[in-house]
Amino acid sequence: MGRRRPGGPTLEEVAVRAGVGRGTVSRVINNAAGVKASTRRAVQRAVEELGYVPNLAARSLAGRRADAVALVLTEPDWRQFAEPFFSEIVRSLGDALADTGMQLLLTLVRSDAERQRFLEYARGVRVDGALLVSVHAGDPLPDMLAEARLPTVMLGRRSGEEHVSYVDADNVGGARSAVAHLLERGRREIATITGPLDMYVAQCRLRGYREAMATAGQGSERSWVAESDFTQESGRRAMAELLERHPEIDGVLAASDTTAVGALQALRAAGRRVPEDVAVIGFDDFPLAEQTEPRLTTVRQPLEEIGRAMIRLLLEEMEEPAVAWRHVILRTELVVRESS
Amino acid sequence: MGRRRPGGPTLEEVAVRAGVGRGTVSRVINNAAGVKASTRRAVQRAVEELGYVPNLAARSLAGRRADAVALVLTEPDWRQFAEPFFSEIVRSLGDALADTGMQLLLTLVRSDAERQRFLEYARGVRVDGALLVSVHAGDPLPDMLAEARLPTVMLGRRSGEEHVSYVDADNVGGARSAVAHLLERGRREIATITGPLDMYVAQCRLRGYREAMATAGQGSERSWVAESDFTQESGRRAMAELLERHPEIDGVLAASDTTAVGALQALRAAGRRVPEDVAVIGFDDFPLAEQTEPRLTTVRQPLEEIGRAMIRLLLEEMEEPAVAWRHVILRTELVVRESS
């Protein structure tokens, strides 16, 4: 595999052309202070004329930084990728990164081999940090990265005692307030469709539901809980199940937007009017329901905020040697769009 | 923005520990031939013990290669990203790249600023090549990259006279054979729903339709052609339009899978039976229709093949200085899933 690249003009050549030393050129292209304006201009002209572009590998070697961060996708089944939620996150990260001058690199880690390959890539100082999304409970990658002392920030956590920095939404609180809202509106027979219960996020939302029910003196037996895998189809199935078990249902907390849409379909298929007979609230992980069900009340997670928070944490990790984990829990917001 | 990385053990330290020269260590970690088995083992032990990981920046600088290729997304509206088609392509590229030891990096280029940033990244020898997908007709990035002499391969072309290497499907032939198939089955009143006609792929498919119609002595006036933007909704609208203009329609070539599904909805809404009254064929850019309309006949593009072909071209470009553009047109295949 013999690859080559010709290699354009070097900093040295620019220096010669501008009649200055290499150090000066370096200062100019790095916008460092302490260069006479006239010299700066001279250098800039030389750069223009030669079409000089800094060799990032050299810069990286000398400066011990890569000016790039990786967004790592460990999703084994690739579906994740195709979700609006994800592209929203990427957009928000891209925006947040815009003024740092760092490149955002997406990398896919589906197998152990790829995990290893990425680890070497990271340890080889090709990125300054890693951002992980949708990490499954058993994934060892975050720990591997942390051990390699690579600044790392996850979106969501793997469990209650996460020991890697992360940004997460207040899932418990969000669920709690959604259920409280239903209770306030007089609903009493409230069921919930959860996400996959081996995911911490799903556990948290279920906990929020239970807490709110308990506070109101309502029970929350197993039969009022149905599990989904966040997809529309599973939401539909779960709702049908719940209806069968409890025809008296008048409120539902759904695991996600998509699930909520599925639930609505099942409800309508069963002849229930929404929201008159049954009120549904979902977490809007993605802006999906907003399109298909504009009147649906949702627990909103501030996606743009997530991107900003992740980058902020990452920069902090890069600044100081990681003496501690940093966690940010973002507040969720109940967006009431229909009378329920 | 002060970033640092401690910097682990270096090749030199490994050499000392193993009691050999640096060159030897380099040979061992690069699996180069000509090292005595015993020495090799000694070096490997030292590597283990020290937890040595090569600094890729240094390797990149010395070796003039990056061992990474970028997959660049220029889609201004980000939707592309969320399509199964895309994740399928990524998977196939990842697989094709697996044994080359190169990292696949996705980068997003949404604005001019980002375009510039990526260009510098590429020119800075951080990637050995670029893969571009869904490039719009006016996008200057491919030319910028080619000018920078970075090996570049596109998926699809911007026009008939593309001067950057690319892999494309035989869109004209695919459309032609689909229409021929309809004609063979006795259909005569065949319309087509095209993609956005400012995209070359859409033009090609339209041409294929026209050629097949002409061959059969059939006309293909403007009124039998409706434009879509590849979405389901636009497919529905286009079909409704066509039905209004030509209630006698008995066959349709749709721009894509998604469009075809939309068309089916419109047909059914209008009381037409499919395929009895009207036969529909779409291009399966994504495996979507396969799920929702398992009986739909489609023009299949071999997605895995596309990934392999792109990587092969890229490697060739890297091997030899680009003395010419390389093009690969992949054959499409008509998959008949329903009697039409």
Next chain:
DNA sequence: CTGAAAGCGCTAACAT
């Protein structure tokens, strides 16, 4: 304010 010089960690050509 600016030039000179010392690396950064590795590869590859040249010795041995």
Next chain:
DNA sequence: ATGTTAGCGCTTTCAG
């Protein structure tokens, strides 16, 4: 078969 050496192009002290 292996050690030695000369860079790769840049950042960063350290003098001036």
